[in-house]
Amino acid sequence: MKAAIIHNYSEGFSSLSYEEVETPKPGVGEVLIRVKARAVNHCDTDLRKGIFGIEQPFPWVMGVDACGEIAELGDGVSNFSIGDRVAPHFLLTCNTCQNCLEGKENICERAEILGVTVWGGYGDYLKCKSTDLIRIPETLSDIDAAAGQLPFATAWESLIVAASLSAGESVLITAAGGGVGSAAIQVAKLAGARVIAAAGESSKLERARALGADEVINYTTDNIEDCCKDLTNGRGIDCALEMIGGTILKQTIGAITPGGRVVVIGAHGGEQVEVDFVEFFRKHITVHGAGRSTKAHASKVLSLMANKQLIPVIHKTFHLSEAAEAHKLMESRNFFGRMILTDKDSI
Numbered sequence: 001m002k003a004a005i006i007h008n009y010s011e012g013f014s015s016l017s018y019e020e021v022e023t024p025k026p027g028v029g030e031v032l033i034r035v036k037a038r039a040v041n042h043c044d045t046d047l048r049k050g051i052f053g054i055e056q057p058f059p060w061v062m063g064v065d066a067c068g069e070i071a072e073l074g075d076g077v078s079n080f081s082i083g084d085r086v087a088p089h090f091l092l093t094c095n096t097c098q099n100c101l102e103g104k105e106n107i108c109e110r111a112e113i114l115g116v117t118v119w120g121g122y123g124d125y126l127k128c129k130s131t132d133l134i135r136i137p138e139t140l141s142d143i144d145a146a147a148g149q150l151p152f153a154t155a156w157e158s159l160i161v162a163a164s165l166s167a168g169e170s171v172l173i174t175a176a177g178g179g180v181g182s183a184a185i186q187v188a189k190l191a192g193a194r195v196i197a198a199a200g201e202s203s204k205l206e207r208a209r210a211l212g213a214d215e216v217i218n219y220t221t222d223n224i225e226d227c228c229k230d231l232t233n234g235r236g237i238d239c240a241l242e243m244i245g246g247t248i249l250k251q252t253i254g255a256i257t258p259g260g261r262v263v264v265i266g267a268h269g270g271e272q273v274e275v276d277f278v279e280f281f282r283k284h285i286t287v288h289g290a291g292r293s294t295k296a297h298a299s300k301v302l303s304l305m306a307n308k309q310l311i312p313v314i315h316k317t318f319h320l321s322e323a324a325e326a327h328k329l330m331e332s333r334n335f336f337g338r339m340i341l342t343d344k345d346s347i
């Protein structure tokens, strides 16, 4: 098969080359998927550069999310057929640990990660266990499924499941210009919340407003805590989805009203944060670590996308052979929405 692969870790984009590699062979309980579309994620660029934190043998096919149709069934697979449209869940779970048995497979004790610990979606084909598959609704396109599954599922797991966001509450979404941030705006509006979107550029804030944000904050020029207090008559916000870390996380904690919740799902802007824990017990603030969805919640957001209640935001579609160009654009940060790698003639 053809795949966009890396032979070594590199800052350079040309290290991603489009080459012929061996097509995976599905084993017992596995399926082979003909991949139609896959999204580019920040973890892909981190993995290419060798800063993800988990090492890979070379050559390596990355890609944490993908969708397509089943091309071949391994022995023992009876619940799927050739031609079924599916997306592998990015967490490939063991199905035997305590958390898996309790339906909390998103915190599986022995999970593999697609594209990180096993070959992922940057090839014409990928293989995975049939138990890791999610069915794609008939009316949802391959590109939309690839674009929306991960960000909407992450936002759903964080806001609806972890933070129990409800109608009428106020919610701050930091990094509102990113894939999860823009998805979270839509999920929060669907829940009936008042959305305050924060980003570092005015153009991203305009896009956030277009997606439904009620208020916007430019955190490069304004203090998040002060703005949130002003926007809530001094009360503070009920909930926050924070994915930047550093001073943004500190300001976010300061903006939370007594009894409020902060969901933390990323910290690229500062992983070590000094906080005053008195704030937490004095104000009964809860902090949730979240971000990994269950298959059931990923399936839920695919249904909402098929019903047009959630609309994936796509910045640009590339051919798989142009993966290096997509990585370059991802690292420039000059985009809004998702980059999709596809075989244009197969969509």
Ligand SMILES: [Zn+2]
Residues within 6 Å of the ligand: 093, 094, 095, 096, 097, 098, 099, 100, 101, 105, 107, 108, 109, 110, 111
């Ligand atoms: Zn498990």
